[in-house]
Structures are given as structure tokens and as C-alpha cells.
Amino acid sequence: MAKATKKQALGRGLSALLKDPSNDIQSVADKNADKVVGSIVELDLDAIDVNPFQPRTSFNEESLRELASSIRELGVIQPITVRKLDFNTYQLVSGERRFRASKLVGLETIPAYIRIANDQESLEMALVENIQRQDLDPIEIAISYQRLIEEIQVTQEELSDRVGKNRSTIANYLRLLKLDPIIQTGMRDGFISMGHGRALINVDDTNLQLDIYEKIVSDNLSVRDTEALVRNYKAPEEKAKPTKKTVPNFAKEAKINLSTIFDRKVDIKLSSSGKGQLILPFKNEEDFQQILKLIKSAK
Structure with missing residues (x-):
């Protein structure tokens, strides 16, 4: 407890430093930047804007309430990460669930790591941090990979090095974005798994994709059952063997x-x-x- 109190006091001291206009830090080369960047600082929640680059678009309300309850009892254990925009103005890089939950319980400040980054670096940090999370659905991960490739302009091979994933894994996620939007929504809502989605990718006809998807959901088919069903749909019809003509x-x-x-x-x-x-x-x-x-x- 003593250590926690000391850290919190240090955070408040640094927070006061950041609110001093004469110590406005805009780059790592500025005076006192070394004291702030990478340190845990208590920031006003009202001084933090939500990251527009956040790849996550939906938050489970029940899970958010559970986190809020934990924060009410124990406080924010893991600091969020922000980047400095202007004097006493910050933008969230990672930790939006903790940020939202802290607001739910009425906290005024939150512990944060401060980064100084441009828009591209901020986007990359937010996307990579989100990809590493365990609770993202496959479509959210696929969208994050796609945004990194398009907006940071990296190849799948380069992306593989940055996020520590095999290139084939990244390619499999990206292929999910070729599925019909209804099926993608079903995957995000947990009606089907990524394994089901990978099987459905092999069906070129969108209407047929949707027919199989409905059957998966209604019959609660396993991934193996789905793969077998797709194979049956894709199997070419047996063509009638031409009869051998009799030569007179x-x-x-x-x-x-x-x-x-x-x-x-x-x-x-x-x-x-x-x-x-x-x-x-x-x-x-x-x-x-x-x-x-x-x-x-x-x-």
C-alpha cells in the first residue's frame, strides 16, 4: 500500500508539472520531457479525448459494468496510454475500456502513460495494442490488420514482423473480410466462429454463403460439419458419361x-x-x- 501511495503522489506531482504553461512539453527534446514521457501520471479524465483511430467499435456493456465495479473497489490497476496533443490536452492511444469504466464510476483522474506521437504512430500503436488483446472478435482483428496495411502502408510480411504473427495467420484473418456483411456480423456477435468463417470463404456464391450460414446457426453445426457441408456444395455434379458410338x-x-x-x-x-x-x-x-x-x- 505504501508503494501505491508513493506512486500516486508522484503522479500528482507530474500532473501539476504538466499543467504549468511554462513547462508545456511538445516533444521528447523539451525540458522535463524525460520526467514525464514513459512515467505514470495522474491525468484529468476531462483532458483526454477518445482516439478516433480506435479500431474497436463495440463494447460489451455488461463487461464494462463489471470492470467499473472492479475499479470502484481496487482503482485502475493498469494505466492507460495517451499521447499529448496540446497544453493539458491528450488523446487516448490504448485502454478505452478502462477509460470508459472510470467515467462510469465517477472518477476525476486516471493513471496514464504519456507518449508523444504523430497521427500515424498513434494509429499504429492503437491498432497493434488492440490486436494483442484476447477479447477482440476475428472481424475486429481483421479490420485492424487491414487498416495497418492500408494506412501505415506495410506489406503482410512487414506487418507479420510488427505484430509477431505468422503471415499466413494475417492472411487468414484478412480473408474473413470477403464474407458477406451479414456473416461478418454473425461472427462478431458470436453466432459462428472464425473456423466457420474460414470454411464459408471457400463458397464463391454470396447467396449460397448465406444459405449455409443460416443452416450453421439453425442446426448448431460444428466447424467440421460446416467444412463437410461446403465440400458437398462445391462438389461438381457428375456429368453423364458420353455413350460410345457404334461404328457401322x-x-x-x-x-x-x-x-x-x-x-x-x-x-x-x-x-x-x-x-x-x-x-x-x-x-x-x-x-x-x-x-x-x-x-x-x-x-
Whole structure:
């Protein structure tokens, strides 16, 4: 308890330093920046704006109330992270649930780590911090990956190094964004898992995707059942094997005789109507002239 009190007092002291206009810190090179940046500081909740780059769009109200109850009893155990915008003005980088819950219980201040970062760094910090959370749904993670790739302009390989995930894992999350929005919502609401979503990605037809999704939900299908169902839908229909045409005897005999006469393989093709073609192959002009001579001599 003594340590906690000392830390809290130190935080209040630094907070007072930040409220002194003569000590307005805008960069890590400014005077007293080393005392503030990276330290735990007690900040007024009213001085903190919500991060517009926050990838998370929904917060479970019941979970938020539970956190608020814990904060009421124990205080904010893990500080939030903010970046300094202007004099005594900050923007949330990570810890929005703690920020919201603290407001719910009526706290006036909150412990915070102060960072000095530009918009791009702030976006990256917020997205990466959120990706590492355990309670994000697969679509929230996929959107975070997509935003990092598009807005920070990194490749999947570079992103893999930054977030410590295999490139194949990132690719699997990104593919979920190709699903119909209804299915994405179902995944966010917990009706289906990421495994179900990955199976549905293999279905190109959107209407068929939705049909299978409805069946998953109504029949409570497992991921394995869903994969089998998708395979069945994707299996090509067995095509009727073409019946082998019966070559009439006259054509068979003629084929044999002509092949002997012209000393080459002669082919005869017949249609269902009885019409046909006689095919006499030749190698060159000389060979062609030889065929003509044989035809003339047969007259």
C-alpha cells in the first residue's frame, strides 16, 4: 500500500508539472520531457479525448459494468496510454475500456502513460495494442490488420514482423473480410466462429454463403460439419458419361481396306444423322500427289 501511495503522489506531482504553461512539453527534446514521457501520471479524465483511430467499435456493456465495479473497489490497476496533443490536452492511444469504466464510476483522474506521437504512430500503436488483446472478435482483428496495411502502408510480411504473427495467420484473418456483411456480423456477435468463417470463404456464391450460414446457426453445426457441408456444395455434379458410338460395319471394313490401299491410317467419322467424313492424312505435297495417283488408278 505504501508503494501505491508513493506512486500516486508522484503522479500528482507530474500532473501539476504538466499543467504549468511554462513547462508545456511538445516533444521528447523539451525540458522535463524525460520526467514525464514513459512515467505514470495522474491525468484529468476531462483532458483526454477518445482516439478516433480506435479500431474497436463495440463494447460489451455488461463487461464494462463489471470492470467499473472492479475499479470502484481496487482503482485502475493498469494505466492507460495517451499521447499529448496540446497544453493539458491528450488523446487516448490504448485502454478505452478502462477509460470508459472510470467515467462510469465517477472518477476525476486516471493513471496514464504519456507518449508523444504523430497521427500515424498513434494509429499504429492503437491498432497493434488492440490486436494483442484476447477479447477482440476475428472481424475486429481483421479490420485492424487491414487498416495497418492500408494506412501505415506495410506489406503482410512487414506487418507479420510488427505484430509477431505468422503471415499466413494475417492472411487468414484478412480473408474473413470477403464474407458477406451479414456473416461478418454473425461472427462478431458470436453466432459462428472464425473456423466457420474460414470454411464459408471457400463458397464463391454470396447467396449460397448465406444459405449455409443460416443452416450453421439453425442446426448448431460444428466447424467440421460446416467444412463437410461446403465440400458437398462445391462438389461438381457428375456429368453423364458420353455413350460410345457404334461404328457401322461398312465403315469398319472401309477403314481397314482404305488404310491398306493408301498405306496410311485412314479415319472415318460419322454423325448421329449418318453423315460422315473420310480423312486421308498426308505428310507433304509429294505425299498428297501420291494419294491422288492412287485414287485415279482406282477408277
